[in-house]
Every structure is written in structure tokens, then in C-alpha cells.
Amino acid sequence: NVAHGLAWSFYLGYLRLVLPYLEASIAEFCATHQTSRPNWSHSSKKLFILIPLNANISHKLEEEDKNIHFYDNLPNTKIDRAGVRGRVYKHSVYTVLDEQGKAYDCVVEYATPLLTLYSMSQESSAGFGEPERRQQVLLFYRTLQDILERSLDCRNRYRLILLNEEHGDDPHALSKAILRHLEQQE
Amino acid sequence: NVAHGLAWSFYLGYLRLVLPYLEASIAEFCATHQTSRPNWSHSSKKLFILIPLNANISHKLEEEDKNIHFYDNLPNTKIDRAGVRGRVYKHSVYTVLDEQGKAYDCVVEYATPLLTLYSMSQESSAGFGEPERRQQVLLFYRTLQDILERSLDCRNRYRLILLNEEHGDDPHALSKAILRHLEQQE
């Protein structure tokens, strides 16, 4: 089951390495980005991880929704990994506007392994096709949820956002989904 | 089968993205690292990928073998991926000495997904243990070999080095394995 292994890989090779550094990265970012923006005080210190059920991932969030703007990247984290010295891990900060135009900053990205699921479903030699893909995304989501709930390194440092396509024709579906999760934790 | 998905992920999420940039990166590296070292003229322009059968991976190659020294990193490649802007991809260059002390530079790293295989075999909830791990490493190797042989983006730009432990007690087993592959292609 491909999704099972990708969920474990995403945790073991990424989330459990980077989430412990997240709060310090955000603090450093706020110190170097003192502008007229008080957005972070009413925002989240968690990594928002987007999981679209159709595995349809874009590389720039603002291309999905005009209420989302790229702000800047968090400072780099460097870790020696498997022979690569100082491998760079970073996250991007986006500003999300609500329907009233109020701005919220947050650290958000798609779950990268879904790119692999998507591409595998397009390659006939990879062994699974589009019909199985949705099942695999759900399996990825549940396995990841399970692992993260039991992880001390990751606790309270992330938010999984499952996106289904029912609001697909709403041009602000993505920003609204993120904002719903931002409000939920206050 | 975890190894099958990890091999596809390694290809789709990494090798097919970075291998097309490798030759240009090495050329830029040589231009900025003009020292008394002519090592590269008798070295390889390929990415050497180490695959130890016991999935036992170290993060610094020189800790495995005193005939290996970290030289420097290749220039960074930046790619927008799944919401992360300018995600950084890089490789490390190592100098490998043969038994006569002659030096060869090469771009080498372990296959990072093996770290996931190793860690999963240690986590009881992940679903497989140490006995299956060796099988999974072999499956990873064969699946990866298959995919790469059919890939136009990767052709002639890599070398898979399968390491078994029979020479485990030779402190220069790793450098010798790398040098055997370096010589093979001249």
C-alpha cells in the first residue's frame, strides 16, 4: 500500500525533523519582519498541511486563490542527511485574506508525497491508476493522522487540512478552508 | 509494498527533478573551485547513489571510511514545490582516496528513502520488522533500477551502488566500492 509507506516517510523523513524547529523559526521571522503587520498575533504557530482528495497540487498557492499571497520564507533549517551536508529544509509563509479583507499570516504547504501519488497514477508502469488514487489519499490522511497523534515531536505543531472538491467552483475555497482551521483553534 | 512506493517517490520527487541540472552544477563548481586539484578530469559527472543492503546509513560519509573526505557542496538548485517557494536541492562532493593515496572527486550520497525503511523497521506500529527489511531494500534497488533505465531525464547521469556487508570489517570497504564504480566507466 503506497500511501501507508508515503505517510510514514513524510513523518520519519520530514515532519518529525522539522516541526521541533518551527516555533523558533517563526519567532526569528517575526523579529526580522517587523512591519505594520500585526497579523501573526491572531494567527497560528502551526504548520498547516493541505491534503486535497484529488491529489491535485499546485506549486504556488496564489494560483489557486486570489485571496492568498506569498509573503516570504521562514529561515532555513540545515540538517546533515544521508551524506548530503547541510540539507536545507524551509517553509513558506502566506498571507490569507478573509471575505472582509482582513489579513492572516500562516505557514502552509501541500503534503508533498501527494505529488508522488498523483504522478504514479499517471504512469502505467507504477501499478495504480486514477480510480485507486482517491482511496490512497484517504489512506495517507488517516495513517498520517494516526502517526502524528502519537508523536511527541509533532504534538500541537501541525494541522492537517483535508480538502475535497465540493467547493471546487468557489474561487476562494482554499482560503476559506485555511481560515476555518485558523479560527478553530483560538 | 513500501519499497515500491519509496523508489517511485525517490524518482518522481527527486532524481528526475535534479539529475538534469547535475552537469551544469558540476561545471559551475569546477569554475569556482580552481585549486591545484585536477581530480575531476579523471572522475565522474554522475550522481553516485549508495544503497546499503542493511539500510544502515550514516549522515557523514567520512565517518564510515577514513579514505573519504567531505570537499564542498555543489551550488544549490531552487524549485517551487507544492507551496514551498524556492525549495533547495543540493548534493555534496567528496574526495575519495585509493590505496595509493591518489584522489578522486565525486558527487555521492546515500539513497535517503532507506532511512525511512530503516526507521519503519524499528517502529512496531509501522507494520514491518528487521527480517523484511533486507527484502525491501532489494525491492527498492530493483524497482529504482527499472524506473531509471527507462527514464530519459536520468539516463547516464547516475550510478546505483549496492553495498552488501561482506566487506563490513574492511575499514576502506566504502571507498573501494565507490572507486570500483568510478573506474568501470572510463
Ligand SMILES: Nc1nc(=O)c2ncn([C@@H]3O[C@@H]4COP(=O)(O)O[C@H]5[C@@H](O)[C@H](n6cnc7c(N)ncnc76)O[C@@H]5COP(=O)(O)O[C@@H]3[C@@H]4O)c2[nH]1
Ligand atoms: N515539503 C517538503 N519539504 C522538504 O524539504 C522535504 N524533504 C522531504 N520531504 C518529504 O518527506 C518525505 C521523506 O523525505 P525523504 O528525504 O526521506 O525522501 C525524499 C528524498 O529521498 C529525495 N529528496 C527530496 N528532496 C531531496 C533533497 N533536497 N535532497 C536529497 N534528497 C531529496 O526524494 C524523496 C521524496 O521527496 P519528496 O517527494 O519531496 O517528499 C518527501 C518525502 O515524502 C519534504 N517535503
